Amino acid sequence: MGRIVLKNVTKTFGETQVIPPLDLTIEDGEFAVFVGPSGCGKSTLLRMIAGLEDLTSGAIEIEGEDATEVPPAKRGLAMVFQSYALYPHMSVRKNIGFPLRMAKMEQSEIDERVETAAKSLNLMDYLDRKPADLSGGQRQRVAIGRAIVREPEAFLFDEPLSNLDAALRVGMRLEIGELHERLKTTMVYVTHDQVEAMTMANKIVVLRAGVIEQVGSPLELYHKPRNVFVAGFIGSPKMNIFSGPEAEKLDAATIGIRPEHIGVSMTDGLWKGRVGVAEHLGSDTFIHVHDTGLADMITVRITGDIAVKHGDTIYLTPQPDQIHKFDDEGLRN
Amino acid sequence: MSDRKLPRLLQTPAVLLLLVWMLIPLGMTLYFSFIRYVLNSLRRPEWTTPSFSNWRGFGNYEFVLNSKDFLFAIQNSLFIVCSILFLTVILGVLIAVLINKTFPGQGIVRVLLISPFFVMPAVNAVLWINMILDPVLGLQGIAVGGINELIDGLKDAPLVGWFFGMWPELQPISFRATQTSAYAVIIMVTWQWTPFAVLIFMTSLQSEDQQQKEAAVLDGANTWSQFRFLTLPHLARPIAIVVMIQAIFHLSLYAEIEIVSRGNGNKNLPYLIGEFANNNIGAASATGIFAVILANIVAIFLLRMIGKTLME
Ligand SMILES: Nc1ncnc2c1ncn2[C@@H]1O[C@H](COP(=O)(O)OP(=O)(O)OP(=O)(O)O)[C@@H](O)[C@H]1O
Numbered sequence: 001m002g003r004i005v006l007k008n009v010t011k012t013f014g015e016t017q018v019i020p021p022l023d024l025t026i027e028d029g030e031f032a033v034f035v036g037p038s039g040c041g042k043s044t045l046l047r048m049i050a051g052l053e054d055l056t057s058g059a060i061e062i063e064g065e066d067a068t069e070v071p072p073a074k075r076g077l078a079m080v081f082q083s084y085a086l087y088p089h090m091s092v093r094k095n096i097g098f099p100l101r102m103a104k105m106e107q108s109e110i111d112e113r114v115e116t117a118a119k120s121l122n123l124m125d126y127l128d129r130k131p132a133d134l135s136g137g138q139r140q141r142v143a144i145g146r147a148i149v150r151e152p153e154a155f156l157f158d159e160p161l162s163n164l165d166a167a168l169r170v171g172m173r174l175e176i177g178e179l180h181e182r183l184k185t186t187m188v189y190v191t192h193d194q195v196e197a198m199t200m201a202n203k204i205v206v207l208r209a210g211v212i213e214q215v216g217s218p219l220e221l222y223h224k225p226r227n228v229f230v231a232g233f234i235g236s237p238k239m240n241i242f243s244g245p246e247a248e249k250l251d252a253a254t255i256g257i258r259p260e261h262i263g264v265s266m267t268d269g270l271w272k273g274r275v276g277v278a279e280h281l282g283s284d285t286f287i288h289v290h291d292t293g294l295a296d297m298i299t300v301r302i303t304g305d306i307a308v309k310h311g312d313t314i315y316l317t318p319q320p321d322q323i324h325k326f327d328d329e330g331l332r333n
Numbered sequence: 334m335s336d337r338k339l340p341r342l343l344q345t346p347a348v349l350l351l352l353v354w355m356l357i358p359l360g361m362t363l364y365f366s367f368i369r370y371v372l373n374s375l376r377r378p379e380w381t382t383p384s385f386s387n388w389r390g391f392g393n394y395e396f397v398l399n400s401k402d403f404l405f406a407i408q409n410s411l412f413i414v415c416s417i418l419f420l421t422v423i424l425g426v427l428i429a430v431l432i433n434k435t436f437p438g439q440g441i442v443r444v445l446l447i448s449p450f451f452v453m454p455a456v457n458a459v460l461w462i463n464m465i466l467d468p469v470l471g472l473q474g475i476a477v478g479g480i481n482e483l484i485d486g487l488k489d490a491p492l493v494g495w496f497f498g499m500w501p502e503l504q505p506i507s508f509r510a511t512q513t514s515a516y517a518v519i520i521m522v523t524w525q526w527t528p529f530a531v532l533i534f535m536t537s538l539q540s541e542d543q544q545q546k547e548a549a550v551l552d553g554a555n556t557w558s559q560f561r562f563l564t565l566p567h568l569a570r571p572i573a574i575v576v577m578i579q580a581i582f583h584l585s586l587y588a589e590i591e592i593v594s595r596g597n598g599n600k601n602l603p604y605l606i607g608e609f610a611n612n613n614i615g616a617a618s619a620t621g622i623f624a625v626i627l628a629n630i631v632a633i634f635l636l637r638m639i640g641k642t643l644m645e
Pocket residue numbers: 013018036037038039040041042043044045192
């Protein structure tokens with residue numbers, strides 16, 4: 001059903017090529033997340049799937065049929081925008097019902113579907129309000145409601161949570177995850193927040209400057225990053241990545257070790273350093289270690305609390321099987 | 334002194350000035366409307382100076398209400414104002430939507446479109462009535478003459494001659510006539526004020542949210558639905574502004590009416606005031622008070638109507 005295939009698609013704005021030739025398949029029912037730094041072309045790619053941007057070349061297939069020339073409304077996709085893009089002059093009820101009204105559906109059927117959607121999104125009390133009188137989270141739910149009433153083949157989300165505060169973001173993340181479990185519809189989700197990517201996705205697509213750096217499940221990306229970029233991008237706090245004699249010892253140009261895979265001791269260990277800032281989160285402690293001779297700063301993550309002070313000497317020992325080795329082109333070896 | 338008092342104190346002169354600015358003319362008008370006051374009277378010379386001893390009560394109002402032109406002037410005021418509003422808003426929205434798209438020569442087209450607004454009303458009226466609408470020498474006369482000549486020529490043509498032979502000769506319309514002088518005023522004022530509407534609507538269109546449009550496209554809205562459900566509600570407020578400002582301005586049209594037909598077949602309240610003011614200041618003032626009341630009724634009525642129809 002909602003299988004989306006991109007074949008050799010490219011996009012050029014004027015002279016600049018934003019998306020070089022790119023192939024990607026999103027399977028039916030999958031929750032695919034596009035992540036990447038700002039300006040890497042995530043939104044552009046999503047808008048190309050939606051039909052809001054023309055392809056410069058290549059083809060898009062939706063449900064096995066060529067959709068390259070199909071107008072946006074006929075692609076059977078629903079999109080949720082970062083700015084919500086609600087219609088400000090219409091009530092919540094009319095906003096949600098708008099796609100059905102445009103499809104010339106019977107009024108009674110529209111009402112029924114709007115009620116169902118509103119119930120599932122906890123919007124029953126707000127149906128007669130205007131978008132301006134809603135909170136950010138409620139607006140976002142209206143936008144989602146407007147998408148689900150159409151019963152689309154796939155949902156497209158462009159950074160839907162980035163205008164919300166942290167607490168609400170966690171809540172909405174769960175709600176969208178829940179929605180996916182319930183509807184089993186294909187979802188394509190754009191974000192630059194890697195926590196969202198890791199927690200929601202079945203499949204993460206890491207993009208850099210329009211190029212797909214790696215496609216895989218969240219854990220695949222965590223355990224086996226294909227190159228230095230993905231290694232540094234996925235995981236929080238960031239992986240420690242450095243080159244030099246330590247790397248050469250392991251026959252690699254660059255090596256990486258995640259903060260959670262480094263053991264700490266005050267008396268002995270492989271590497272010696274000086275404690276900089278220690279961030280105590282209660283459950284975890286992040287220690288930033290300087291003067292190791294490896295990199296400017298090595299971040300270490302330990303479970304629980306530890307009594308270290310700024311300036312203390314500290315010894316670090318990496319877990320040898322958790323070291324990621326990269327060749328001089330930055331690729332995993 | 335509380336922190337509110339000083340700003341209030343500093344605002345006082347401005348507020349007072351505004352009040353005086355508004356209240357003195359209104360007060361004088363009210364005062365004159367209740368007394369007998371004429372500029373020239375051989376029989377009753379005491380009426381030529383305003384004084385409370387000439388008190389007439391509602392006599393001036395009665396006199397105005399019973400004068401033969403009063404009802405006609407009100408009807409005609411409303412007819413002219415509403416026609417102009419209707420035409421300028423529709424033309425304004427259409428043109429604004431049209432030139433909001435990017436196209437080569439956009440800048441020049443926009444400047445040209447705005448330019449009628451900078452023509453003085455009297456000049457505008459003279460130009461239109463003499464050079465464009467004149468049935469003999471104006472563009473209208475020339476165009477009608479040209480079409481008649483063309484049809485005359487075609488009457489002798491083989492095959493289709495019989496068809497054109499059945500056409501009547503077109504008559505140019507005289508826009509100074511009793512029946513048509515109001516139309517002339519409506520045409521020329523519409524021409525002059527459409528740019529104003531276009532200007533305001535265009536600024537508003539540029540602030541329209543593009544993502545809403547994209548969402549509507551994905552929701553299956555065609556161009557008309559996008560216009561009807563997004564653009565038009567978005568324009569409701571600027572339309573209200575255009576209507577308000579124009580209603581106030583056009584209720585006091587004078588130059589155009591004077592130049593087109595000297596009030597022949599086409600009077601509004603200000604013109605009536607002008608006629609009374611040739612001698613009877615009391616009646617002119619009473620008419621002025623009626624004009625104020627009419628302006629308020631029109632403004633309230635129009636705003637309600639726009640609010641209802643466009644904001645859903
Ligand atoms: N209409 C356009 N005309 C020209 N260049 C554009 C246009 N839209 C996007 N771009 C360029 O394409 C590149 C990718 O933009 P895009 O919006 O897809 O980035 P993004 O990955 O979504 O970034 P962000 O995370 O900041 O939203 C950017 O360099 C941007 O400047």
